Amino acid sequence: MESFTYVNIFETKGLEYILLICFLILFVFFVRYMNATEKRT
Amino acid sequence: MDRRNFLKTAGVACATAAGARSAAADTQEHKPEEFIGVLVDTTRCIGCRSCEVACAMAHNMPVPDPKTDGALEAVRTTSETAWTVVNRFDTDAGEVFVKKQCMHCWQPACAAACLTNAMKKTETGPVIWQSDKCMGCRYCMISCPFDIPKCEYDHWNPRIQKCNLCWERLQEGQRPACVTSCPTDALTFGTKRELMEIARKRIYTNPDKYVHKIYGEFEAGGTGWLYLSAVPFEQIGFRTDLGTTPYPEYTRDFLYAVPVVFFGLPALLYGLSQLTDRDGSGTGPDPKVVAETTDHQAAH
Amino acid sequence: MSATHTSPPVQGTFRFIWNEMKPRPPFWTPFNMISIPIIVVGMVILVYRFIYGLGSVTNLNQDYAWGVWKGFNVITGVAFAGGAYALCFTVYVMRLEKYKPIIRVTVLNGFLAYVFYAGALILELGRPWNILNPIIGNDFGYNSVLFLVAWHFLLYIIAQFLEVSPVVAEWLDAKKAYRVLYAMTLGLVVFGITLSFLHQSGLGALFLMAKPKIHPLWFSEFIPILFFVSSIFAGISLVIVEGTLSGRYLKEHIGIPEAQSRAILFGLAKGAAIASFAYYFFKLLLFLHEGHWDLLGTGWGLWYLVEVFGLTLLPCLLFALGYRHRSLGIVQTAAWLSLLGVLINRLNVSLIAFNWESVNRYYPTWMEIVVSLTVVLVEVWVFRWFVTRMNFYPRPRAARAHTADGVPAARLVETA
Known part of the structure; x- marks a missing residue:
C-alpha cells in the first residue's frame, strides 16, 4: 500500500542519452546509405 | 503517501492557491x-x-x-x-x-x-x-x-x-x-x-x-x-x-502549448517563406503556371 | 486567353456545371461495379442507424465508446491526410519547384479527406444535431482537447476549401475570382500548416486522459508528438500510393512527364524514409523511458514488436533501399506497409490496446465496416469527379479544361 520510498524519475536518462548518440551516428549512415547512388551517377 | 505523491499534491495545492486568489473576487459575492x-x-x-x-x-x-x-x-x-x-x-x-x-x-x-x-x-x-x-x-x-x-x-x-x-x-x-x-x-x-x-x-x-x-x-x-x-x-x-x-492535468501541457504554437508557428512559416523567396514576388508559386510549363515540357 | 471571354452568362455556367455533374463513360468499370453496391448498402445502414440508434448497427459498448468510425475513418483518415500540409510546406514555404505538379491534387486530397473523414465523426455522434454547440457557444468547452480538434477541423476544412478554390475558379473560367482566391494562398498555407500541426497532435492528445486504459506499451505522455511525426510519413506514403493508383487509372488526365514524376516519387520516398527513421527512434526512446521490458514477452509485447519493427522500421528501411536503387516497386511496397503501420498504430491506441483488460472486447460489426468503406469509396468518387473535370494535375493537352486556342470548355458546351 502506501510507502515512503525514493522514486528516481530520471532513472532511464543514461540509457536515453546512449540511444540519442546511437541515433545521431546511425542517422548519418542512413542518409549516406540512401545517397550512395547519387554520388555514383 | 510516498514522497513523489507528496510533491505532486503539494504542487497541486500551490496551483490551487494561486487560482483561488484570482477567483476570490467571485467568491466574495456569495457565500x-x-x-x-x-x-x-x-x-x-x-x-x-x-x-x-x-x-x-x-x-x-x-x-x-x-x-x-x-x-x-x-x-x-x-x-x-x-x-x-x-x-x-x-x-x-x-x-x-x-x-x-x-x-x-x-x-x-x-x-x-x-x-x-x-x-x-x-x-x-x-x-x-x-x-x-x-x-x-x-x-x-x-x-x-x-x-x-x-x-x-x-x-x-x-x-x-x-x-x-x-x-x-x-x-x-x-x-x-x-x-x-x-x-x-x-x-x-x-x-x-x-x-x-x-x-x-x-x-x-x-x-x-x-x-x-x-x-x-x-x-x-x-x-x-x-x-x-x-x-x-x-x-x-x-x-x-x-x-x-487530477486527470485534466494530463492534457494541461498540450492545451497550454496551443496558443504558444499559434503565435510562433505562423510567424516562423511566413518568415521561412520570405527567406526562400528567390524572385521577391512575396507570394507562393502559381501552380497554374506550372501546369502549363510542365505540359509544355511533356509535349516535347 | 482572349479578352472577350470575361464571364459567361450565369445560365450558361449552370448548364455547364449540370453537364459536368453527369458521369462520364466508361461507367461499368470494376471499381464502379464493386463500389456502388457497397455505397448503397452503407447508406441504408446509416439511415437505420439514425432512426434506431448506434446500438442497432454497431458493437459499441460501455467499455468501447469509440469504434471503427472514429478509430479508422477519423483518427487514421486524418493522419493519412497529412500529405497536404507536408507538401504545402515544401512547395509554398520552402518553395521547392520539383513538387509543384502534384501540389494541387494533394491539397484536394487533403480537403476531401477532411470533409469525409473528419465528417465521419458526425456518424458516431449520439446527438449530431448538437454538433454546432461548441461553435456557437452552448458551451465553449475550451478545457477540452476535443473542442480544439473540432474547431481545427472546421477551420482547416475552410482553409483547404479556399486553397482548392482557385482551381474551381479556373474551371468556371472566373478570372477575377481566381486572382483574388489565389492571392490568399500563402496566408492559407501558413494558417493550414499551423492548424495541422496542432490537430494532428491533438488527435493523440485526446488519449492523454485515457492513461489507465491504454496498454502501457502504447500509452505515453508524448502521444501527441508521435501522432504528429507519424502523420508526416503517413501523409507522404498516401501521396505515393495515390500517385501510383492515379498514374494507372487516370493516366489520360495526367500530363506529368515520366522523368519528373519519378523524381517527385523518389524525393517523397526520401522524405518518408527520414521522417519514419526519426519516428522509429522516438518509439525506441519512449520505450526506454517507460522501461516495460517485462511486458515484451507477453502477447501484447509481440504485437508491439510487430508494429515497431515490422510496420515502422521495415517500411523505413524499404524506403531507403527503394530510394538508393531507384526502385519504384520497393518504394510502393514501403508506402503501403507504412500506411498499414500507421493504421495499426492508430487502431492500437484507440481500439486494440485501449481497455485491453476489458472483458467486453469490441469487434466491429459487418455493418460498421461497410459504412467505413462507404465513407472511403464516396471520397474516391468525389475525388475522381474533381480531378477528371478540373486542372488538378498538369493536364495533357487534349484533356485541358481550356482548349488549345483558349476557349474555355464552358463556352464550348454553351455553344454546342
Whole structure:
C-alpha cells in the first residue's frame, strides 16, 4: 500500500542519452546509405 | 503517501492557491461553497441494496428487486439504467459489500473532456450532465478513469447516464436518495472536510478494524466519494493504480502549448517563406503556371 | 486567353456545371461495379442507424465508446491526410519547384479527406444535431482537447476549401475570382500548416486522459508528438500510393512527364524514409523511458514488436533501399506497409490496446465496416469527379479544361 520510498524519475536518462548518440551516428549512415547512388551517377 | 505523491499534491495545492486568489473576487459575492460528498464505510454495508432501489426510484429507472434478482452473484458495473450498484467480494476478511457510483472527482476528467461543458462540475461538487448541450461524442466515457459515464446506445437520441449525486434533491435541501435509504449508516453525507475528519477518527479509534487508507482522499486528484475498508482496496474492486494527479492535468501541457504554437508557428512559416523567396514576388508559386510549363515540357 | 471571354452568362455556367455533374463513360468499370453496391448498402445502414440508434448497427459498448468510425475513418483518415500540409510546406514555404505538379491534387486530397473523414465523426455522434454547440457557444468547452480538434477541423476544412478554390475558379473560367482566391494562398498555407500541426497532435492528445486504459506499451505522455511525426510519413506514403493508383487509372488526365514524376516519387520516398527513421527512434526512446521490458514477452509485447519493427522500421528501411536503387516497386511496397503501420498504430491506441483488460472486447460489426468503406469509396468518387473535370494535375493537352486556342470548355458546351 502506501510507502515512503525514493522514486528516481530520471532513472532511464543514461540509457536515453546512449540511444540519442546511437541515433545521431546511425542517422548519418542512413542518409549516406540512401545517397550512395547519387554520388555514383 | 510516498514522497513523489507528496510533491505532486503539494504542487497541486500551490496551483490551487494561486487560482483561488484570482477567483476570490467571485467568491466574495456569495457565500463560499464547500464541495460535498459521501463517505462509504464498507464495513457497515450489509448488501441490502436499498440504495439501488432508492436511486432507481428517484431517477425513474427500472427498480431492481433485491430479494429475487440475485444480482449479487456476479460483479456488476453501473449501467445506463442503474446509476449505482452494490457488489459482493469474497476477501480475507470475509464477505464485503461495496457500493459503486460516480466518484464526483475534484477535477473531473469527464468535465475537462467535454467540448460543450455538458458534463459540468457544479459549485458544490456534484458532477452533472446537461442534455441540451451534449452532442453525444462520448469523450467523457473515454476519459473517465473510473469508467462511469454510460451511453444509451439503443436510442436514437441517447443520453449519457451517471450518478448526479441527486443534484435535483440537493437543490431542494434534501440529501441524496441513497444516503437517506441506507439502514446501517454505511453512507454519510457531508462536506469533504467533515467526511475526512469522520473517516480519520474511525481509523484512529479502530486501528485494527480498518486499512489505514481512505480511498478517494487523493485518487485521481481527490474525489467527492470516500471509502473506508477492512481489506486492501484491490480486493474489493478498486483500481489503486490511478495515481494522485487530477486527470485534466494530463492534457494541461498540450492545451497550454496551443496558443504558444499559434503565435510562433505562423510567424516562423511566413518568415521561412520570405527567406526562400528567390524572385521577391512575396507570394507562393502559381501552380497554374506550372501546369502549363510542365505540359509544355511533356509535349516535347 | 482572349479578352472577350470575361464571364459567361450565369445560365450558361449552370448548364455547364449540370453537364459536368453527369458521369462520364466508361461507367461499368470494376471499381464502379464493386463500389456502388457497397455505397448503397452503407447508406441504408446509416439511415437505420439514425432512426434506431448506434446500438442497432454497431458493437459499441460501455467499455468501447469509440469504434471503427472514429478509430479508422477519423483518427487514421486524418493522419493519412497529412500529405497536404507536408507538401504545402515544401512547395509554398520552402518553395521547392520539383513538387509543384502534384501540389494541387494533394491539397484536394487533403480537403476531401477532411470533409469525409473528419465528417465521419458526425456518424458516431449520439446527438449530431448538437454538433454546432461548441461553435456557437452552448458551451465553449475550451478545457477540452476535443473542442480544439473540432474547431481545427472546421477551420482547416475552410482553409483547404479556399486553397482548392482557385482551381474551381479556373474551371468556371472566373478570372477575377481566381486572382483574388489565389492571392490568399500563402496566408492559407501558413494558417493550414499551423492548424495541422496542432490537430494532428491533438488527435493523440485526446488519449492523454485515457492513461489507465491504454496498454502501457502504447500509452505515453508524448502521444501527441508521435501522432504528429507519424502523420508526416503517413501523409507522404498516401501521396505515393495515390500517385501510383492515379498514374494507372487516370493516366489520360495526367500530363506529368515520366522523368519528373519519378523524381517527385523518389524525393517523397526520401522524405518518408527520414521522417519514419526519426519516428522509429522516438518509439525506441519512449520505450526506454517507460522501461516495460517485462511486458515484451507477453502477447501484447509481440504485437508491439510487430508494429515497431515490422510496420515502422521495415517500411523505413524499404524506403531507403527503394530510394538508393531507384526502385519504384520497393518504394510502393514501403508506402503501403507504412500506411498499414500507421493504421495499426492508430487502431492500437484507440481500439486494440485501449481497455485491453476489458472483458467486453469490441469487434466491429459487418455493418460498421461497410459504412467505413462507404465513407472511403464516396471520397474516391468525389475525388475522381474533381480531378477528371478540373486542372488538378498538369493536364495533357487534349484533356485541358481550356482548349488549345483558349476557349474555355464552358463556352464550348454553351455553344454546342
